[in-house]
Amino acid sequence: MNAAAQSRSIIVEEPIGGADSNAEYGSKLVSTVTWTLTIVDGGTRVRMAHEGFGPHNNYAYDAMSGGWGRILKRIDQLISEGQ
Numbered sequence: 020m021n022a023a024a025q026s027r028s029i030i031v032e033e034p035i036g037g038a039d040s041n042a043e044y045g046s047k048l049v050s051t052v053t054w055t056l057t058i059v060d061g062g063t064r065v066r067m068a069h070e071g072f073g074p075h076n077n078y079a080y081d082a083m084s085g086g087w088g089r090i091l092k093r094i095d096q097l098i099s100e101g102q
Contacts, residue, residue, distance in 0.1 A: 022079075024072070025057055025058040026054045026055055026056065026057040027055070027056050028051070028053055028054065028055075028056075028088060029053070029054040029056075030053045030073075031051070031052045031053075031054075032049065032050070032051045032052075045092075046102075047052070048071065048072065048073075048076050048079050049071060050070060050071030050072065051070050051071050052067065052068070052069045053066075053067070053068045053070070054066070054067050055067075055068075067087065067091065069083065071089060074082060
């Protein structure tokens with residue numbers, strides 16, 4: 020089986036928020052989160068990419084980057100525990 024046949028992606032595109040009146044958050048944000056699951060020897064590789072941040076979305080990028088780090092660590096913990 021080739022690598023393309025072994026990978027599956029789940030793509031979620033969502034308006035996240037932001038408003039013209041909230042200069043700190045930046046412009047409205049419509050971003051795409053892509054989860055790619057790839058079969059590898061001994062298990063599955065999980066890759067997550069969150070894209071769509073514009074030059075005026077630095078606050079949102081910084082806030083979400085930390086959040087995703089915590090979520091990914093929790094996913095790893097649950098998998099390690101067999102849940």
